[in-house]
Amino acid sequence: MTETATPPTPTPPHRPTPNRPIHVGMPPLDMSGPPVSHFEFWPQHIFYAPIALQWCWLALRHRGPGLALLANPSFPDGGMAGESKLAIFELLEGQAREAMARWTSLTRGPADTIGTAQDMETAIGLMAAADLSFPVVAKPDIGCRGVGVRPVRSREDLAAYLESFPQGARLILQEMVEHEAEAGVFYVRLPGEKTGRIFSLTLKYFPHVIGDGHSTLAELIAADPRAGLLQHIYLPRHRHRLDMVLPHGEPFRLAFAGSHSRGTIFRDGAAYITQEMERAFDAIADSIPEFYFGRFDLRFESIEKLQRGEGFKLVEINGAGGEATHIWDRKTTLRQAYATLFEQNRLLFEIGARNRRRGFRAPSIWNLWDAYKREKHLNPLYPVTQ
Structure with a gap:
């Protein structure tokens, strides 16, 4: 997993060939230090236990267990869990819609040969209507942490994906952005303020x-x-x-999916945040109705262009359930990771409280529980993530 460089002759075994560069457009990948942090792959129920305790305290302090669901009033349950990607995509206007990679969606029919053939023809027609051609990225409409995400490069790939997709569930076919470089931009803006800030920038390196x-x-x-x-x-x-x-x-x-839990390498990119980048994401956030808190996952041409706020395409938007993923940099300490998540959740509840004062009413926490259960039910049924 060594960063690309112009190799000498003969090519050392740990370097890629000159015509197959890796990590194009990214800053050099620093592999010094420990390969992983000591907590990087702890079980979720152990790592997030302190976060759960903080949530209980914040809910008591702000007098509302569902207050965090008001962070983005236009998102289903604020985008906390089990939300539909399509529902969020369809909210996008102006610059946000222009920045999002093109997409279409399809609900899987009966899990038999005839149903797959019908879904294939429907999918091909929907792709043509959305100006999509192979290759595309297939992913579930409801799912997190990269579950079920696969590249689809041909009709045969699409047929195989459809055949293994659960009946009655919806999938998204999205433009495969040509850029190799990928990042997660966590954005926060307080209601009533004209501008926000990039709370976290995570650079994602495919191993x-x-x-x-x-x-x-x-x-x-x-x-x-x-x-x-x-x-x-x-x-x-x-x-x-x-x-x-x-x-x-x-x-x-x-790894293909840009998810830490799927094996992608994450690095803290805070040093690369610029005012131009923040202005670009202010404009995008402004064109999403009532959006204040979440993470933009994107692919970009080069780090220099991203710093100028250009040369990128969004592939996903995560709401209140997203996190500042730079904490999975192997040099981040456990203390630093918890400090980041505690501050993130403090802001989440503060935004929810402000939106409540603006007249928004928190959704039922039971709706969130139902959405979470549906997501957990579907996750094991999706095709294997690549």
Whole structure:
């Protein structure tokens, strides 16, 4: 997982070949220090226990357990959990809609040969109407942490994805943005204020191993300082390729979805935040009705253009349930991670309180519970994430 550079001759085994660069447009990937932090892959119920306690305290302080659901009054339950991506996409106006990668959606029909064939033809027609062509990205309408996200490069890929998608559930087919670089921009603006700020910038690096001409993919994964610790993530995903021997210097990408839980490498990008970048996201946030708190996931051409607030496409918008994902940088300490999340949640409840004073009424917490249960029910049914 070493950053691309112009290789000498002969090419060292840990470098990609010159015609197959990786991490294009990103700052150099710093792999110094520990491969992962000691808490990076703790069970969620352990890591988030202090956060749950803070939530209880904030709910008591602000006299409302559902107050956090008012952070984005136009989003389903504020975008806390189990929300429809399509419902959020359809809210977008102006610059936000222009910045979002094109999409269409389809509800999966009966799980049989005839149903798949009908869904295929419907999907192809919807793609044409949305000016989409292969390759596209397929993902569930309801889902988090990259679950069910796969590249679809052909009709055969689409048929396979549809066949493994749960009956009656909705999926999204979205433009595959050509840029390799990916980031998460966490944005916060207090109601009544004209401008907000980028609370967190996470740079996402897709992990690779580099062929040496004789080791299998399984052996390369096991030998890599980071991937070797995450074999439980990578090996099942690539189980049909594990005996493949990569040519000398050939890179192999281990993850497609830009999710930490799916094995993507996260780095704290706070040093790259600029006023121009914040102005660009102010304009985008202004064109989303009643949006104040959440994370924009995007792909961009180069870090220099992103710093100028240009050269990027949004692929997803997360509301109140999003988090400042730079905490998963392996150099972030546990104290720093909790300090970030505590401040994030303090702002979440403050925004909710302000919106309540503006006349918005918090949704029922039971609606959120139903949405959460539906999401948890669907997640295991989706196709395997790539």
